[in-house]
Amino acid sequence: MYKTASLAISLLLSMPLFALEITSEDIQEGQRMAKTFEYSGFGCDGDNQSPALAWKDAPAGTKSFAITVYDPDAPTGSGWWHWLALNIPADTHSLPRGASGKLDKVLETRTDYGQPGFGGACPPVGHGMHRYQFTIWALPDEKLDFPLDISPAIVGYTLNSKALAKATLTATYVR
Template sequence: MNKALLVLLTLASFSSHAFEVSSSDIHEGQLMNSKFTFSGMGCTGDNISPQLSWKDAPKGTKSFAITVFDPDAPTGSGWWHWLALNIPANVHSIEQGSAMKNTLQTKNDFGTMSYGGACPPEGDGMHRYQYTVWALPQEKIDLPADISPAVVGYTLNSMALDKAVLTATFVR
């Protein structure tokens, strides 16, 4: 093996840390507990947000955002369950049931400015819930709280330094 290539591969293995999100409450690809599901629209959960932790944010991160999105909702455009912005860069976790005080929570597809748990239509099969933590280059995103969730998603995608996704599932 070429010496230069070997050195390059060795350096890459020491310096690559991927931005990650994890949870003690929900797990990648697994069914989530009903306490994290919505209370209303035929669903009988506790509507509690799960605990989330993240690490290895990219250099230059000045704030975070958390979104929860169901790409399987039978709407043609998915379903936004939670949009929390302007989380300070020194925060690396939220507790179960966090109210996300001192952040900007914009309107979700339930019409509230808070966490809205999973609530797929009965008999619609398995749905995926993408819990995404976004690393952002600005301390604050100045958007109105009642803005469309799609505009928030567009804004985050256009400016994010990186994002980490944890996908849980639910079915009724």
């Protein structure tokens, strides 16, 4: 009995006290995003601004971060990638609104809109509420070396296989 209790306490003490967390002053968990974050094109006429994001409590060994935005509700059979930003330096813990396209040393790869950079929400009219998953990924690599036109699915696969930790904030949008 003593060994079992001792082992349980040791395991609890070895667990991290904090987990990676993502927040935003612009978007809230489960809440509808403002038109500021709607795409400009494909029949949408928003401002196409990436929201301000902040994160904390990255695990030891984090050498870079990545941010992805994904809509699992897109009527494609495979969802829709709205943003893939890689190689964010480990000493960065926030991005301001509208940061996409202005990030030094950050690789923004192709989205499902066919171009790199943030592509805002643009669900089909009448399709109902869509979820937009803003995920921060803590990575053990300083740099992921991909071409700009890499498939978003390959980026997602790579992030899932390498992540030390990830945290997601899910906002919604409807037209």
